Amino acid sequence: MSGTGYQGKKCIPHLTSERLLIKGGRVVNDDQSCYADVYVEDGLIKQVGENLIVPGGVKVIEACGRMVIPGGIDVNTCFQKSYLGVSPVDDFYQGTKAALAGGTTMILDHVTPQPGDSLLEAFEKWQEAADRKSCCDYSLHVDIPQWHEGVKEELELLVQEKGINSFQVYMAYKDLFQMTDTELYEAFLFLKDVGAVVMVHAENGDLIAQEQSKILGMGITGPEGHPLSRPEELESEAVFRAITLGNRVNCPVYITKVMSKSAADTVAQARKKGCVVFGEPITASLATDGSHYWSKNWAKAAAYVTSPPLSPDPTTPDHLHTMLACGDLQVVGSAHCAFSTSQKAIGKDNFTLIPEGTNGVEERMGFVWDKAVAMGKMDENQFVAVTSTNAAKIFNLYPRKGRIAVGSDADIVIWEPEKIKTITAKLQFLFQAMDYNIFEGLECRGGPFLVVSQGKVVFEEGKLQVQQGTGRFIHRKPFPDYAYQRIKTRSMMTGRQGVNRGMYDGPVYDVPPTPKYITPAPSAKTSPTTHQPPPIRNLHQSNFSLSGAQADDNVPRRSGHRIVAPPGGRSNITSLG
């Protein structure tokens, strides 16, 4: 195992006493499965194999042939994303507790500064809250609410010193977070240079704004207005645009929250064309659909409100699972952002005000198992890949996270494929604070039997034993190989060169020195840096005396000025060739 050195400094004293031996399990990584024992010490995996020689007095866990998998990584949570001053009911404590109960041992939360806020300050605020409350290891994505020069410095600092390598930009939320294509281009260019992963919230905000006012104008104010004003085409349009931008800039693009078939198809097509793009469906889009927005029960309908919305097409979850199984989509997040019914009720008279977010951090792994592995779409190795390994690779945590190997962190789950439970908010109330569960009543096969986080058993026999503040912030380095290896090679290849030609020495039509407003040039002569070349007036100009009298400029006058053949015949350069 190479690269175990990165772990040295991070030994947490209160864990040192934990020594664990998991016996008789089937170790399942993303590439292979094999029967082996796993020995854990100091929060690290020290040995993997048969007949291990371990010290005496080690706690032994009998896996009895069950699967032993790397702990899940939830790449998308919002445990502290406040909305209009209202904080989600699941904070880092509640949220990570729920994560662990579902077999997820690491979360990546979104730092969501408001426009105008300092990214650095927001990051520190989030880190402080998470350090205090989180029960499992975590890292942070930082959302960029606005693009301007000042942001660059902060981004550089976050990447170089704070261990952040992923940033989210928004194509939706007009007049708030939304960026123009030009800003996106610049942001992509900058983030690529610092080696970060660009995450995109892909929806066309301009059109959404139009649709929202149209829908409100029709008198539709309930939650069904939410999916009506955000049809899935607007999602796939933005995905397409984001990929185009990424391809232009030669920058990896990560689409957060793939909610619809057409968005997923767009991602898959782009990958077939060779674009470096990753797609993240979430628990909600994998397990349920948008038909519930039309529920007669307002509170139930509102619980499903998230953006992009769940697709009303009931075949969506199945389609997304198929694409996860074949590798067209790579990672699964939860976008867990739980608001209570009374918080959702802020938008009771206007769907555009309903706080957005659904639950899913606890149910994530179970549903992927139930709907993909148990159905025969996906094998257990791919299950590990999409719930853990790929996330670790994309965000440069691999092989510390996302793999059971010597030297990796001891985040391990013993998985019980046959465990069946019915999801209900009442049962979950212990772990999640929210009063509505969007998966209410669904049966889910597969769940964690035992969860080891940082080398400690935190979940056993249905009981959680966690401690606030034990979660560590995990630094992530820029330029993850999984995303950037190809990018680097491509940027070396795309050196473009102009054509070497002799100077054009033929006649040049005279144009007004400053393009007049009346007849602007119909090509994009617009970029601020475009130098307007001074029109060279040396040729055939002696008789040109229109200095002031240009009143007839909008009248076509083509007789006097057209040069049919240059004097002295055609020169070499202009002859047909």
Place this chain on the structure above:
Amino acid sequence: MSYQGKKNIPKITSDRLLIKGGRVVNDDQSFYADIYMEDGLIKQIGDNLIVPGGVKTIEANGKMVIPGGIDIHTHFQMPYRGTTTVDDFFLGSKAALAGGTTMIVDHVIPDPGSSLVEAFDRWRDWADEKACCDYTLHVDITHWSDSVKQEVETLIKEKGVNSFQVYMAYKDLYQMTNSELYEIFTFLGERGAIVQVHAENGEIIAEEQARMLEMGITGPEGHVLSRPEELEAEAVFRAVTIASQTNCPLYVTKVMSKSAADIISQARKKGNVVFGEPITASLGTDGTHYWSKNWAKAASFVTSPPLSPDPTTPDYLNTLLSSGDLNVTGSAHCTFSVAQKAIGKDDFTQIPEGVNGVEERMSLIWDKAVVTGKMDENMFVAVTSTNAAKILNLYPRKGRIAVGSDSDLVIWDTDGVRTITAKTHNSAAEYNIFEGMELRGAPLVVICQGKIVLEEGNLHATSGSGRFIPCSPYPDFAYKRVKARKQVTKILRAVPRGMYDGPVSDFLPMSRGGGSSARTSPTKQTPIRNLHHSGFSLAGSPTQRGVVCPRVSIHVVVLPPELIFLV
């Protein structure tokens, strides 16, 4: 047919023609028949026609007789920075006739900020004075405001314009934002007009251009490098999305690349009402010439979107045209002299854009698609003439050989071979981008408005004989489906629910401008005042009706009482 009544032009009444022994080819069928024309109209079709004596007879000898071509996209006499394109309406429409095209549709390009109607009138004056074949006009919408709306309305209702072009490129000049596009599409969709888009992502182009110039690339190759085909495909995708949202038929002008064409055919498969127009240049040649060592040659290929450097593009587009995924062909004929192109000799972004193609269009499609067996003769008629007439709502007056239709006919020589060269073409441009190409298929006889204008290689075009043909809104070809869908979407209704009467959390009010919907808080809000707004008194009911204004509830509810909502 009644629509024709008022339009009798006295000067051609004397023309009586009989075409004998031809094979009449329409878009739906081919059959042998004689055609008798009088007063610029087709009066009889069939065998053994009874016609007056002294009629001029043309022996077709079994050759194809097809409806005259309609070039749906030209820029004749287009003003550009104090100069105009070298082909004016006379030279341009003469070239059109020489190639078998008997009607052209030119683009009116008003300067941003100026009046659309005035620009339209100006174009009409130019064309009425010089055009030698029938014509009509598209009007480009180069800026968007309430006054433009009124002008567009006038143009549709009074001036006979039913198609308008908007631009997604040319940043800071013609380019429209997504919101503006949405409004324009909605507006035109409600008035039965066709939205044409110039589809390229102008914002990214501006960035790429700056980058190219920075890298020291100033020649014509910079043009294609800064406008890669994915930017075209992206814009097409976006336009399709907006059109589908607004339920408005979409027409994509100048389909230049495989990926843009693919997006259109995919959208059509999903049921979107979208039409794609490849042009002579994209069907006949490719973008490798931008790297020519001869600056003038390279510059003559500059047009936007650019020709794709992928040499398999023309073949691919011809295939899609044959399968019906693309529908109409234009030429986007917009010719500049070398001296005019040289305005951009030191900076490719300054090169005037445009290529030739009005004369070569029909022969080229015959050669590349029909001769190669991709397309049959009926489809050839559809893509060169009939579909255009349908979109413009001129069918069956144009685009069909039928009793009552205009007598714009071409006797097509399927075996005639000619070599394209700037030396013999009818355009005034020094360069022809199809230089040296040998094309099979050419017009033998061209009849325009019932008069023979091309015979035995001689062209007899009369300046000013072309008439403006007004187009009416709501062409069935585009709008039948759109209308039906409008009926369906009216069913959109709110879910009848009881009022939500549960607790509502305390939250910070949001300052929102005039009912617009996104979560807009332009002013930064500090989420610190999350305390009980005890000092905050709600003065009765919200004062503004209509403006969506969230009310602030005073009660923070920690534990909701016995939630009854579980179903």
